[in-house]
Amino acid sequence: MAIRLDAVSHRYTSMDGSFFQAITDIHLELGQQKEMIALVGETGSGKSTLVQHFNALLTPSSGTVEVMGIKINQETVKAKSFKKTPIRQHVGLVFQFPEYQLFEETVLKDVSFGPKNLGLKENEAILKAKEALFQVGLNETYFERSPFQLSGGEKKRVSIAGILAMEPDILILDEPTSGLDPAGQKALMDLFLSIHQKTKTTMVFITHDMNVVYRYAKRILVMHQSKLVYDGTPQELYQMPELRTWNLDLPDSLKLQTFIAQTLQLKESLLESSVDDLITLIKEEGRL
Amino acid sequence: MKNIVIGRYIPGNSFLYRLDPRVKLIALVLLFAATFIISDIWVMVGALGFVIALLPIGKISLKRVFQGLKPLLFLLIFTFVFQILFNTQGRLLIAIPLQFNIVNTLLAFALFGSWLFLKRKIKFTFLSFLLVLGLIVYGFSELTMFVPYNTSTLAVYETGLTMALFILLRLIIIVTLSTVLTISTKPTDLNLGLERVLKPLKLVRVNTEEIAMIIGIALRYIPTLLDEANKIMLAQASRGVDFQEGKFKDKVVQIISLLVPMFIISFQRSDELANAMEARCFVPGKPRTRLNQLTWKPIDSLVLGISIMSVITSITLRILGS
Ligand SMILES: Nc1ncnc2c1ncn2[C@@H]1O[C@H](COP(=O)(O)OP(=O)(O)OP(=O)(O)O)[C@@H](O)[C@H]1O
Ligand SMILES: [Mg+2]
Numbered sequence: 001m002a003i004r005l006d007a008v009s010h011r012y013t014s015m016d017g018s019f020f021q022a023i024t025d026i027h028l029e030l031g032q033q034k035e036m037i038a039l040v041g042e043t044g045s046g047k048s049t050l051v052q053h054f055n056a057l058l059t060p061s062s063g064t065v066e067v068m069g070i071k072i073n074q075e076t077v078k079a080k081s082f083k084k085t086p087i088r089q090h091v092g093l094v095f096q097f098p099e100y101q102l103f104e105e106t107v108l109k110d111v112s113f114g115p116k117n118l119g120l121k122e123n124e125a126i127l128k129a130k131e132a133l134f135q136v137g138l139n140e141t142y143f144e145r146s147p148f149q150l151s152g153g154e155k156k157r158v159s160i161a162g163i164l165a166m167e168p169d170i171l172i173l174d175e176p177t178s179g180l181d182p183a184g185q186k187a188l189m190d191l192f193l194s195i196h197q198k199t200k201t202t203m204v205f206i207t208h209d210m211n212v213v214y215r216y217a218k219r220i221l222v223m224h225q226s227k228l229v230y231d232g233t234p235q236e237l238y239q240m241p242e243l244r245t246w247n248l249d250l251p252d253s254l255k256l257q258t259f260i261a262q263t264l265q266l267k268e269s270l271l272e273s274s275v276d277d278l279i280t281l282i283k284e285e286g287r288l
Numbered sequence: 289m290k291n292i293v294i295g296r297y298i299p300g301n302s303f304l305y306r307l308d309p310r311v312k313l314i315a316l317v318l319l320f321a322a323t324f325i326i327s328d329i330w331v332m333v334g335a336l337g338f339v340i341a342l343l344p345i346g347k348i349s350l351k352r353v354f355q356g357l358k359p360l361l362f363l364l365i366f367t368f369v370f371q372i373l374f375n376t377q378g379r380l381l382i383a384i385p386l387q388f389n390i391v392n393t394l395l396a397f398a399l400f401g402s403w404l405f406l407k408r409k410i411k412f413t414f415l416s417f418l419l420v421l422g423l424i425v426y427g428f429s430e431l432t433m434f435v436p437y438n439t440s441t442l443a444v445y446e447t448g449l450t451m452a453l454f455i456l457l458r459l460i461i462i463v464t465l466s467t468v469l470t471i472s473t474k475p476t477d478l479n480l481g482l483e484r485v486l487k488p489l490k491l492v493r494v495n496t497e498e499i500a501m502i503i504g505i506a507l508r509y510i511p512t513l514l515d516e517a518n519k520i521m522l523a524q525a526s527r528g529v530d531f532q533e534g535k536f537k538d539k540v541v542q543i544i545s546l547l548v549p550m551f552i553i554s555f556q557r558s559d560e561l562a563n564a565m566e567a568r569c570f571v572p573g574k575p576r577t578r579l580n581q582l583t584w585k586p587i588d589s590l591v592l593g594i595s596i597m598s599v600i601t602s603i604t605l606r607i608l609g610s
Contacts, residue, residue: 057522085528093526100516101523103548113545117528148552162527 002031002170002202003054003091008063010049022049024226025063031170034200036193038213038234041223042247047206048096050223051172054204055091056084067091068169089118092168096175096206098159102147107133107158110147114166125165132165133158135195153184157191164195171195173205177212185209189216214251222246296511297474303587304346304472309481311588315595316469322595323461325602328609329450332457335598339461348471356467357460364459368452375448384426384442392428396421470507479504480578498572505561513554520549 005028011019023046030037041047052058053065056072064073068090076082095101104110111129112122120128133142136157142150147158156176163171173192177185193216196203204221207213213220213234220237222230224246230237237243238254250258257278264285304312319339326332343350357364403417470478483500490496521531524545531542 052522055526057525083530084525085530088526088528095519095523095526098523100520100549100553101527101545103545114527117530166528 002029002068004029004066005053005060006064006066008053008060008065010046010053010058011061012049021226022046023053023223023228026050026228028221028228028231030204031202034196034202035218036196036216037202037204037219037221038217039204039206039221039223040208040210040213040248045223046226047223048174050228051093051174051204051206054170054172055093056087057093085118089166090168091170091172092163092166093172094160094163094174094176096178098162099152099155101159101162102155105146106144107138107147107150108143111158111161111165114162118166128165128167129161132161135164136161136191153180153188156180156188168201170202170204173203175206175208177207177209185212192216210249210251211253214253222248296470298352298471300347300472302345302347302472304342304348304468306585306587307472307591308582308584308588309473309477310484310582311592312469312473313478313481313485315591316465318595318599319465320462322598322602323458325599325606327606329454329457331602331605332454332461336457336461339464342468343464346468346472348468352471353464353467357463360459360463364456367459368456371452371455372444372448375451376443376445378445378447378450380443381446381449382442382444386425386440386442388425388438388440389428390437392425395424395428399424475504475507477580478507480580480582484582495573497576509554509557512557513550516553517546517550520546520553 005026008023008026008028009021010023011021013019039047039051049058053060053072054067056065056067056077059077060073062074064071066072067087070087072087102110104113108126108129111132112125115125115128116122130143133139138154138157138161142154142158147155150158156179160173160176171192176192177188180188189212192203192205195201205212205216217234220230220232220234221228222237229242229246230240237248238250243250249255260278260282264281323332323335326335340350343353399417399421473481479500482503483497486494486496486500524542525531529542529545534542
């Protein structure tokens with residue numbers, strides 16, 4: 001059992017004392033299979049709120065979150081013996097604009113901040129930091145540089161390394177590619193994929209880009225108006241009629257397939273067919 | 289952090305909300321002046337009653353204002369106790385002989401120890417603890433069978449008590465009034481009001497518009513920066529920082545991990561804001577028109593009148609009283 005949510009709801013209290021229900025009655029399990037999971041949904045649907053429950057940054061207003069056997073709910077967090085740091089070691093969360101969390105003089109020091117908070121000795125923490133920096137593709141030339149003089153993409157990598165250095169079993173990424181150019185986005189997602197394949201960590205990433213989902217995710221979670229409305233494979237999701245009401249788009253390649261199917265007036269769905277099938281189909285039809 | 293009320297505008301609808309910001313500012317200054325002129329404790333109590341009566345009329349919840357007072361609770365109690373204990377003028381009101389003997393000293397230490405231990409388990413306020421401590425010391429000093437090793441007197445004098453109450457009431461009135469002002473006035477309105485009220489200073493070459501602009505922007509950004517601070521705290525918490533715990537050395541690093549990003553964000557924000565203002569052709573010191581013009585309504589004259597009356601009344605009462 002990695003993370004389990006049982007009837008989790010969360011409401012924010014705003015300044016004038018009113019409440020805002022950000023997520024409602026969520027049941028969810030993840031982390032048993034070491035998979036890449038995409039979390040999608042329109043703006044304000046509660047994605048960020050949901051993932052902040054995964055590492056006990058937020059405590060559910062009702063319901064229980066269970067992380068690696070540690071129960072988190074309104075009662076358990078009140079106990080003095082309740083420690084949040086171990087949970088944060090298990091579940092690493094990278095925020096949407098992680099570059100704001102940088103504060104040390106050098107890249108290496110900043111990345112070693114997390115491991116040091118977990119109680120590691122200085123030299124062990126530095127070792128972990130170096131490993132993590134290599135993982136995200138930053139070599140020795142970056143170690144002694146100031147994090148504030150890096151480009152946006154480099155800052156992002158440094159802050160991701162800051163979480164990786166804590167060696168979490170589950171890695172959560174809140175819109176990791178926002179603010180990057182297409183090449184940078186692809187490079188970063190490929191990086192996550194390779195880390196996933198090497199270290200076998202479960203990854204959950206929030207994204208608005210269905211192409212990213214199509215390429216990288218084996219499982220997809222859909223949030224809509226504070227509720228978890230879908231949990232399954234992307235392939236099944238693409239054929240669901242509710243796609244429009246959830247404000248989701250098809251990935252470009254599937255749009256192309258539907259377009260081909262429509263113009264050729266094919267009856268059967270092309271979604272299951274491979275690229276080669278499609279190419280032969282287009283060639284054949286083209287000859288007609 | 290979310291409960292900081294001072295400086296926050298809370299939408300609502302009442303005559304206080306509709307009042308001209310200039311009037312509110314002038315009235316605030318006048319009423320402040322009045323509280324400093326008042327020299328009789330009963331008049332002060334009356335003034336507090338007046339201010340509290342203002343809240344339901346202006347549809348401002350007492351709870352909100354009380355939340356504004358909460359951060360100052362310690363200061364209020366401290367000044368109160370300080371005045372009572374160290375002002376030895378006037379008639380002696382109460383003299384409580386305190387005899388420190390073995391029993392009550394030991395009990396006090398035991399209580400202190402158990403408080404240190406228990407406060408982790410049960411929520412105790414420091415105040416209720418002090419109260420119990422005082423009662424125990426007092427109670428056992430009556431028992432004369434133990435030999436006291438030290439005898440002292442807790443004495444409260446008349447002037448000390450009145451002064452203490454006086455300062456307490458004055459502080460409460462001032463904070464309440466300021467909270468009412470910020471709760472009921474949009475920062476932009478406040479800013480505009482301030483600019484207009486300070487206008488006479490232009491004669492002595494003070495750039496009042498810029499001052500008002502600076503104050504306005506500062507007020508506007510308090511909630512924004514609080515939200516940012518909250519986000520950064522969450523981000524650092526994800527990196528294993530436990531803001532509730534840690535030794536002193538850890539605390540320093542924790543605070544740095546919060547402050548450095550805050551500084552950077554603030555500078556970025558101000559840079560962006562400056563650009564946005566320039567893009568809209570903002571030139572410092574140039575005369576500008578306003579979207580919302582201030583209009584003087586009868587209620588404004590009424591409130592201004594009442595404020596001036598309060599000052600005059602307090603002056604008269606002071607002269608009559610002395
Ligand atoms: N600290 C907060 N206080 C009050 N309301 C909040 C707070 N944080 C988020 N909300 C509200 O909760 C809802 C869900 O917010 P959340 O950030 O989880 O959405 P999201 O799905 O991550 O959106 P986005 O795609 O824009 O990041 C939003 O309507 C938001 O206004
Ligand atoms: Mg979000």
